[in-house]
Amino acid sequence: MLEENADIYRRMPEDLTLCVEELVPWFMKKVNWKWEPWVGPKPDEEMAKVCVSFLACLLIVNRSKKDLAHFHTFVFHPACLKDDEGETWAGWASSRGHIEQSWPSTRRGMRDGEDNHCVTIHEFAHMIDFRTPSSASIPHFDSSSVHREYEAFLNSEYKDLTKAWEKVSGCAAIRKYATTDKCEFLTCATESFFENAERLKFLRPQVYGWMKRIYKMDPHQWSERVSAAELRNIRNEHWDQWDYETTWHSKRYDAETLWPEGVPAKDYAAWSAAEIEARLDEERARIERERREAAERAAREKKEKEERERKEREEQEKRLEEAERERRKEAERKWRERYLLNNRTVIVEYPNGMPQLKYKLVDGHREGLMQRWDEQGNLREETEYSRGRKQGMVTYYYSDGQKEMVGFYILDERAGLWRGWHEDGTKSFQSQYRDGQLHKWEQFSEDGTSRTYGKAESRFGH
Numbered sequence: 001m002l003e004e005n006a007d008i009y010r011r012m013p014e015d016l017t018l019c020v021e022e023l024v025p026w027f028m029k030k031v032n033w034k035w036e037p038w039v040g041p042k043p044d045e046e047m048a049k050v051c052v053s054f055l056a057c058l059l060i061v062n063r064s065k066k067d068l069a070h071f072h073t074f075v076f077h078p079a080c081l082k083d084d085e086g087e088t089w090a091g092w093a094s095s096r097g098h099i100e101q102s103w104p105s106t107r108r109g110m111r112d113g114e115d116n117h118c119v120t121i122h123e124f125a126h127m128i129d130f131r132t133p134s135s136a137s138i139p140h141f142d143s144s145s146v147h148r149e150y151e152a153f154l155n156s157e158y159k160d161l162t163k164a165w166e167k168v169s170g171c172a173a174i175r176k177y178a179t180t181d182k183c184e185f186l187t188c189a190t191e192s193f194f195e196n197a198e199r200l201k202f203l204r205p206q207v208y209g210w211m212k213r214i215y216k217m218d219p220h221q222w223s224e225r226v227s228a229a230e231l232r233n234i235r236n237e238h239w240d241q242w243d244y245e246t247t248w249h250s251k252r253y254d255a256e257t258l259w260p261e262g263v264p265a266k267d268y269a270a271w272s273a274a275e276i277e278a279r280l281d282e283e284r285a286r287i288e289r290e291r292r293e294a295a296e297r298a299a300r301e302k303k304e305k306e307e308r309e310r311k312e313r314e315e316q317e318k319r320l321e322e323a324e325r326e327r328r329k330e331a332e333r334k335w336r337e338r339y340l341l342n343n344r345t346v347i348v349e350y351p352n353g354m355p356q357l358k359y360k361l362v363d364g365h366r367e368g369l370m371q372r373w374d375e376q377g378n379l380r381e382e383t384e385y386s387r388g389r390k391q392g393m394v395t396y397y398y399s400d401g402q403k404e405m406v407g408f409y410i411l412d413e414r415a416g417l418w419r420g421w422h423e424d425g426t427k428s429f430q431s432q433y434r435d436g437q438l439h440k441w442e443q444f445s446e447d448g449t450s451r452t453y454g455k456a457e458s459r460f461g462h
Contacts, residue, residue, distance in 0.1 A: 001047045002054055007113025008194060009054065011222045023057035034075040043103060048076060051110050055120045059128060062216035067128045073098035080377035087352055088376050090119045093126035095135060115345040116175055116196050117355060125190040137186035139214055150210060157207060158185055172341055173203040177353040194219050199340050350375050398423050
């Protein structure tokens, strides 16, 4: 049941999957399941309960059963819910411990795990929030210091998110419904955390970090459709430090000729000559020693200078390499941001959070099926797109699900046979198009008669 109906289930690691599955029977047994009076085909009740239970248990598998201890009743509705003021909703959660959801919205959220729009995850995130008295997007934390840290972050982040949505560009990471009330921040951030982990981590890293701490898992690592982030290599180069100590002693010689004690006058000349020669030898040795020391000092200074210049060159090269890495990193970040914004599922919402339009972007162009709903949650249009152009079948529906009109487009132009029906299912019209132009129109009246208009005229006149 989960493999066929829960997209998130197919992306989860096996060890986490087993832990969530273990909680599902406990959850199903504790909940009072109810079904409102049904019109039309009813879904497999066991499948519906299993899938809802799985998504609910996913939120608490690494937290605590206490998060949902106060929850007791889940009600399925065959269509969208309406409040006392006539407003339409996909579902709602009560702090008294019960949740009510539209089955079409529940099924759509389970089967598309990357459109950032899962009503079951949304409402059970509300239920986790209801565990604390504030119910203002602040879940339970075991540590009071972490609680205060998160509350400060929430106040700052919520203001920034609201400002981002006030701009034309908005915030592609967390849907706009989060800005309607602070209590919707945790719910919408939780949807994005499980369904658009890469985009949330890339565009709102602090939000992703807190969601990771709250739910104690990392969905960014689950999906193979997400490329692994580039690893950052940090180099620590340790240069040897050389200490050079250059010391020497210069000996002064007294130029005055001394007559040392014990040398007779008659021997002074010989002694003096020997003394002078000895002194000359010492002087020559001193000069040679000073020359050698000067040469060594010059060589050492040259080596030190070359070493300094080498270090300066290497430091300059490192600065240039670092600047180049930063430039490439920024360029890659901008490219990745453009890629994520141009390749995603887009949902345009009504003010109450219900989807109005849903389509996929591939390289910035609409691709595949585009769907449109009215404010009551009824599907009214399905149109095929290719590279941003209407290409293929288009179908319009009445509010009760009956087909109103079916036709085809080729490169944004009507083509082939178009057919329409009245609300009672009888034919309304049939038209043919050639080269994008109306070729023939046949209109059917309610009494079964028809009238055909040619190429030169239409049912609106010549």
